[in-house]
Amino acid sequence: MSDRRLTLGARVDEVIRRHGEETYPHECCGALVGRGDGVTDAVALPNTTEEGPRRRFLVRPSDYRLAEQRATELGGELLGFYHSHPDHPAKPSQYDLDHAWPTFAYVIVAVAAGASQAMTVWFLKDDRSIFEEGSLQHGENSHPDPAQTVHG
């Protein structure tokens, strides 16, 4: 267990869940924008994987740049990414681990038969050996300025 935590604004939680349900049975993905450990916005991104979107997601470099820009525009920082696991538990896979970046928060939402289930957050251990689960919290007032909220 990591001692890190991540606080999702109420609408952020909803945006991620809705995105995962919409793309089911495919994986969805997007960027998490905010400050410190508070996520104010979830920015949906296209899943550009060529390995089959039921089992994989890929945010290509151009979309990564876009996410960084979007974070700046929203007055925040890029805190991490979210993706869905259709019909699989909300636990990181070996593939997630192999492709993980340090520092970032990885939020995973399980989607079973089209309905979102558990949501978890994970952080890569510095030696890349494992993902450690962080505590995911839901803040009431995590939107400093509701006007800046971007829905998917």
Added chain:
Amino acid sequence: MAKILIPTPLRPYTDKQDAVDASGTTVGELLADLTRRHSGLKAHLFNDQGKLRSFVNVYVNDEDIRYLQKEQTPVNASDTVSIIPSVAGGVDTVEDVRRSDLGRLGEPLTNDEVKRYSRHLIMPEVGVDGQRKLKASKVLCIGAGGLGSPVAMYLAAAGVGTLGIVDFDTVDFSNLQRQILHGTPDVGRPKLASAKDKLHALNPEIDIQTYEVALSSQNAMQLFEPYDVIVDGTDNFPTRYLVNDACVLLGKPNAYGSIFRFEGQASVFATKDGPCYRCLYPEPPPPGLVPSCAEGGVLGVLPGLIGVIQATEAVKLIMGIGEPLIGRFLIYDALRMRFRELKLRKDPDCPVCGTHPTVTKLIDYEQFCGITPAAPEPAAVNHATEITSVELKQRLDRGDRPRIVDVREPNEYQINRIPGSELIPLGDVPKRYGELNPDEEIVVHCKMGGRSAKAADFLRSVGFKRVLNLKGGILDWIDKVDPSQPKY
């Protein structure tokens, strides 16, 4: 000096700076300098083999270096180099689970094992973890012959925990010149029995699994399934393609080797991003074009060297160290004592490992290699073109004196011969047939009947009236008529 832009997740390793300077004239040098200055970056940018991780993208200005000269891309002070993440993930496929199994740690070492493997343990690249990875690993060796012998012996000695061997042959005197798993007292025993004895004596700590079957499309997937690495020590094309395809379909690396006369080859095929045997040779050669070791011979020490290369690659793959022989094809010439290395690329159009594979399950490899199942032997001999050893002996005994022409090579003629025969090697027949009388009856023979059939066809084509091929060659003659002579 050039400026490198650092993405958010890596900034904790650059004292929170979003841009840092590094020196170098190419991207590779620049990154090497960058990781020297900020050592925490290394593990996140490069994998254990020192290659850039696949999800790390490096751009010079706005171009991805994959489309420039990769890490050799030149940079000067005015260029901006950016490290840009791809973010990827997903759920595990069966293949990932298997791949991640390779390199698992397994049980701690016992005191006896610590003693046995101490020369491994004191090397930091191996260490206790490396030895535990070997102990947990499972390697399947296809064949217990020339290549399989050194492969199995060294892998057993090195402490590979489970060593499987597939073979269905028995030990023959002609194997002993190179197949060091087997000794003179083993002649006539199944190869697997003698292999098991030898390997168990070498290392009783390991589990040796033997499979006395001919590898086939029906059993290959099931046999390979529990193993981490497959070592191909086969001597024929149908099995080589079968091993390759099964490895690709199961996502298991194939430590490949082959030998012929004085030349050997080795590579590692069927890894996730590397090429497979079919990327190199999409089609097999026509049957008969490439002779086997039984026909063409092989230098006895050659499989020792090539097999040890295969074992080395298997051990490296298991421990995840060094630079594997992936995408590289090693060719060894024993006479000149030279190694050459060819670059191999994964072929996107490869029928089995390409982007749109057409081979998605195992096929009939005998048919693929143009080998039709042997027709049942006709009971009757075609007396117009053939003669049996017994018939030839009877005629000689009656006083007939057909001219007997041996079309083998001089070194074969030195080993054994039919009394009264004369030597004209197959290659010399077209320029020496003038020495023979076209009206005379001629019996041609070789070792087993193949080469002499070609000589007979040629002689008939230039007007010889009575040419008979000795069925089964000198081997049949020795079996049926003159057992006093040696066979080879």
